Amino acid sequence: MLKYALYRIALLVPLLLGVSVLTFLYIQVIPGDPVAGLLGPGGTPELIAQLRHQFGLDQPILTQYWHWLSNLIAHGDLGTSFTTRQKITPTLVNRIPATLQLTVVGLIFTVALGWPLGFLAALFKDTWMDRALSSLTLVGLSTPMFWVGTLLILIFAMHLRWLPAGGYVPLAVDPLTSIKDSLMPGLAMGIGLAPYLARMTRAATVEVQHEQFVRHAPTKGLRRRTVFLRYSARNAVPPTVVVIGLQLGSLLGGQVIVEQLFNWPGLGRLLIQGAIQRDYYMVQAVILVIAALYVLLNLLAELITAALDPRIRL
Amino acid sequence: MTDNERSVIFRLEGVTKEFGADRRIFRRRAERLRALDDVSLEICRGEVLGLVGESGSGKTTLGRILVGSERRTSGTVQFDGRPVDSLRGRRRRTFRRRVQMVFQNPFTSLNPRRTIRDVLSAGLAARGVPRGAERAEALRALLQKVGLNEAMLDRYPHEFSGGQRQRIVLARALTVDPSVLVADEPVSALDVSIQAQVLNLFVSLRREFGLTILMITHDLRVANFLSDRIAVLYRGRLVEIGTRRQVMENSRHPYTRMLLSAAPSGDPTTPTHHPLLFGDAVANGLAGSGGCVFSDRCWLRKAKSNPDRCVTEQPQLRVIDGQQRASCHFAEETPVAAEVASVDPVSAAVTS
Amino acid sequence: MLTGRVILGATLVGIVLVVAVVGLFWTPYPTSLPDLPNRFQSPSLNHLMGTDELGRDIFSRAMVGARTSLIISLSAVLLATAVGTLVGFVAGYAGGVVDLVLSRLLDILLAVPALVLALGIVAMLGASGTSVTIALAWAYTPTFARVFRGVVVAARDHPYVEASRGLGLSAPVVIAKDLLPTVLPVMVVQVTTALAWGIMDEAGLGFLGLGVQPPAPSWGSLLIEGRQYLYDAPWLPIGAGVFVIIAVLGTNLLGDGLRDVLDPRSWTTRHSGRRARA
Amino acid sequence: MNESQHSPAAIDGDDLLRVENLSIDFAVGSTTVHAVDDVSLQVERGEIVGLVGESGCGKSTLGMSLLRLVQSPGSIVGGRILFGGRDLMELSDHELQRLRGQEISLILQDALAVMNPVTRVGEQLTEVIRDHVGGSRAERRRQAVAALSSVGFPRPELSLRSFPHQLSGGMQQRVSIAQSMLLEPRLIIADEPTTALDVTVQAQVLELLKDARTTHGTSIVLITHDLAVVAEVCDRVLVMYAGKVVESGPVQEILQAPKHPYTAALLAALLPLRGDPPTELRALPGQIPQPDQWPTGCRFHPRCPLRQRLGNPQLCSTDVPTAQGGPAHWAACHFVSEEGAVASHD
């Protein structure tokens, strides 16, 4: 398994190289001048030209790419932001803890909501409970994450004033406040993704309950609890981990929106800011990092599944 | 039947198939699995060759290589005296048409969304039977041959029972007027009474069309019923081949003998016991490591107090008696059937 | 139950479509004419979803917005379907090196989550309806190609497809008669599901200020316009959100229902070969 | 309806299991499927009873009902099941749970499919002991080891640590036999335990079942479609067709002198292993009827060669045949007495 993990991590290199080539190619098709947007009404042609030169934007794309790549390989340097004139790498590295924290809190909420709802629906399959839960998850599935987040702000920040409407403190600085801050954005993400998980959990559990080994378990005289816990639930979990892995894309995508909504200084907001300000290097770097994060998290999900299901050999 | 001058339609030489060797670039060596190992045999025009062996012995793989839906790793396959690799374009399509496969599971081998008429017409069209009256006539004749009636033509596969579907599958294969039929366990999914119907159908089809048939089965009774000759596979290697009578009644390979002894006699009066039986046919694919593939389960070897030769030297398939060939160093010493019971009782206990 | 979901889904989608079409010709109130005395009316019988800062009827604007949102998500999904089908079928049916190269390319494209990729592309192209369409199509295409490739590969090795090839039928015939019908249900379901993503992501991009730009009203742009008055007039963002939810819910229901109806497993009704050996 | 007439007479006090007039229905949509229709049987201590018949005739349903486990939408609609004198229909859920696995256990066709794929063989064995008799961890483990070695595992401790899929098909079936015999039940229901296996493994498995009978006096109901297997291991056999038992009797008699034309047809379809095969098989025409459309009268009448030879008497399609013959060997056929009718067919 370790070998497999290392092998997959090694595969990440060509993958990310591919991603970087693609993002660089996109730049060629851009209309509009990022530097002009950056300077606003104060931007004179001279100033614009000066900045373009400073960023090497006046060079051919291949040269630009080569510079960028060699800097990345030699110094781990992802370039300089157009807007802040700061090195991108430290900025990004700074953001990763916040992003990961939110991802984890989001995942916790997803799992804490999704699994119980799914198991409950499966246990009470074809009863009013199942139907109610199914309708609920379907509505949840159809509700945009930002909308959920907006409602949460209205309820928890505006009316109840329990939680701050946004903000972030690093976990290391003030753990309690930090966790409190991440509750609402995490919940928004959890509510966004839990319906998927609940549906998949229900489907997986129902499917498992049709499996011979579950139907056969009572013939051995096993207790109901043993049958549910050790047969149904235990076997339904690995496929749901696969689902979680596949949904990580949505999670990270949704996280972008949630970060914006809750003013959470993660990679997502960096991306949006970069996108709005046409900060190409920034956009490119964030996409690259999110891709790496996504692939790694996916690998993690795969490894967990393999650990949970002995039939899977990696 | 066992005439030597009979013309050979398929000739396989040294056919080996490894799985896991292709497709993925980065694959660890250990994952390669040798499903077929240096198999050489020929199939004669008009005969039924039974191919028997335990699960995973490579029967299906051999069949798929014959019809061209699987590529072999090495060795040659000749069809009608021509290597099949040299066939291109039209020729190749003709070849594929002349060699048809019938699958084990009649439930997955028919497209659930196509009517029987549609399926059969497509085959007739591929053969070049013109649309209209002629095709309708051909269709009718075909249905009659396989024992179905015209009223069923516009139904979908799910409206048929297993036996009927297997007939349809046979009819489909026959639409293109094949000369060779590769039947992969065509009756093992069917019930006893239905199995008999389909086996009868095979007999009559063969008589009528002069088909050459490779009958893949794990059921020795089925092989015994239909075959002119029988080939026995074990872990990808051909261990014995000969006429039906030679293999069923005077087999020279201890593996064949073991299979025969394990099959229930069907006669409650003869008490059965299985002195020759131990071990599992686990297809570990590690054949060819030097000795005989069967040596770990071989009762004969045990009875002979484990001669070294069995594990150091790989026995070659050699002629024993006329058409009968077997790959055992001690083939001649294998006691004839009547003597089996008197073999020193090797542990009947099941071991693994 | 099964058809019930399809019917409910179709009804919801139908309602949204009717609203969108009616919105082409008629809305309860003018959609852009300010009505300053009626600013920030909360939802009432007169104004189902309230009014905005210029006194305009949100419901009317959402009616008009439906068109933009639906056209964008539909064209993005159709574009992705077209390209995805092509790539998926080529990779799946051809196999070999072609498959290998295309699959690796898909791996690269799939390494970036769709919404993130779409964001990046919109960033490059500048926010506009066309950009959003292109970005979403571009972002969905790899998923489509991957899914279609998967089903084609699965179908390609299916015994009945193999049998058809064994009969010597030509590739186009096999594709048309055996492969496509097998793959089509998956495609229909995939397209329906993706439509739900499209509506949701269009709104999401709009919410981030990277979607269709006002005044072209789309649900996304209504949401971002409304967000500024979240506290003064919470109904502004909620109104357009309700439309999004109805549309997505309808599409999801439809997709779910179709998945069940078109599930090939529901075609084979009789018990299958019990004696299939391991 | 009345094949049970003989049953009471056949019962001496030694019966372990007695099934009386059992009927099981499945509600499929708006129709009702009579999967098992008025079936009676008894199993003596230490007896191996074969239950043969073609797909869908109700063998498995009958087998499962002996554990009072019928999958929904099925339900037992009539009859009694007496096990060791107790009426299973009266037992509480808890009593049933104790009964299953401990007194009656089940072996199914696909051993891999019935094992929990994510837990080790050892745990699966010990959890049965835990749920039934408790005991210390070490004690449970010792029992599991003993069970495995009794089915021929040379190194049971090692195998306890395997996951099911790591074992070969034969070993899987042996584990499942070991599990069913863990608590030394009095009755084992073996539902096609060898159908998916190679003949070599089949022989070993059948050997194990016979061993169980001889060493523990376990009774076995062996469900199969293969008359050759029946011939090999069973003492008595019941032939089922379309939800009903059509013939019952000692193996030897039935195989040599079948009374029912269906049994005769099954035997005719049994291919010989040795000697020259017939050039053509005498196959039954037509198909196995669908369970929601059992034919009227004698359910076998549309395919019955005997009826055909007798000029299609009306009786067969209108009247349900009763059991004919002695209590030990009877058949449900109107024309069983037609001397030589069946024999000439064979």
Next chain:
Amino acid sequence: GTTTSGSALNIISAEPTSGLDPNTAVTQTSLRVMELVYDTLLDYDKDGKLVPGLAQKWTPAANGLSYTFVLQKAAKFSDGSPITGTDVKFSLQRAVKGQALGASLADMTSVDVVDQSTVRINLKKPSRVFLNAMARVGNAAILSQKAVESNPSYFTKPTATSGPWSLEQWTTQSNLTLQANPNYWRSGYPKIKTINYTFSNDPTGTAAALQSGTADMTYPMAPNDAIRLQKEGVATSYPTPTPGLVMWGLDKSKPPFNDVRVRQAFAYVVPRADKQTACWNDIGTNATGNLVFSGSWAFTPGLTKYDVPKAQGLTTAGALLDKAGWKLAGDVRQSQGVPGVPDGTKLAVTVPYENNWSQARCNTELLQQDLAPLGVKITPQAFDSATFYTDAGKNKFAMYHAGNQWATVDDEMQQGFTCKGQVVDLMAKWCNPQVDKLIAQAQATLDLNKAKQLYAQVQQIVQEEQPAIVTGNQYAVVGLAKKVQGYVARADGSNRSLIAATVGQ
């Protein structure tokens, strides 16, 4: 969610997007940080009067061709090194080359270091506004020559700075921390030890943060939020009059806006009072011909040419358009004999605005409605700022929604309405030498009244010419938690009064 302690101020605002280099940083957000980190020679009080900064006094030469500045005795950089005349010379000479202040320093010929605490700045010609440039927050920063020259990436994290606070850390697009400069020359100041900035581009979110107590200060606030918070008594908001304009930029190089009658016609009808109510929640003022906000010394009443009732405006405008050759046909005007325009061309204009400025959207949508009765078809179109400014620079738009903010009225006049100024430059093709001359005179004279008269003449011309249709004055809106004491809003939007402010519990 930053913890609040007595001496810490939590600010939530937009990112300083143009960086912290005084030479290039021109956006308001950058200025708001730079003014706290860098000191300038001069400063303003709350009335806009010049007061000492790093220079304790400044004396003009009799001929007005030079100024002598005497530095504060205690002037030190944050690393403790003294601020010397050399540093001043270095800073000003660097600024001349910069884009931000270069134009304002055009008259400066040389800087003499008299001694280490005295510098003399020589001018080409006398200038009243030269001193404004010296007080320009951020851009006229006095930098440490040694620090700047020894560190190539000085401006990504300036060290050894002259302002009341020094930069502690800056995480791009996340937050920024300032610490009180212990060596600051004004002893006892600043009162606030730490300033924590959290960056957000979401006005709603920032308002919520202020409301929930997460932040103590936020700017600029959306008018509706400011009003709401004020009403709810949660926070104080300071709408401060500034030299900032809201206007419609016009491309005067081609039809239809090359005809002054068309520009005037539009000016009669564009939304003025309505937009104040609907879009700005009555924060800011309505301009009907004047360019200077009403609280300013340079404000001249009576410039109200376009302050006419709606109906009258429509009639006047219609007549003007008719004369210009745009005749009503049905409900849309079409050209008839307009030079350079094929007859029958509709009078239809696409009007872009920046998508992240919601008042702009509101205003443009009102424009669409108000011009419809005149027979002019307006299509509002949102652009993200990048595309907006690129395309505006390329003269792609005939008319667009614009807003601008300056530090002083003099800057507004100079940069807004001279031939080289930005506003007319951006749209190009309008240049009035007469205006240039008047503005130059006004900026040279030391007499404020004279300057005011000259500016009145300028406004008179602009009112007639309408190179851009100015419709209002923008106010800067700062939101403060009640516990922040001593903050004084300034006309240039500066937050420098934070030096004396305190944060209560």
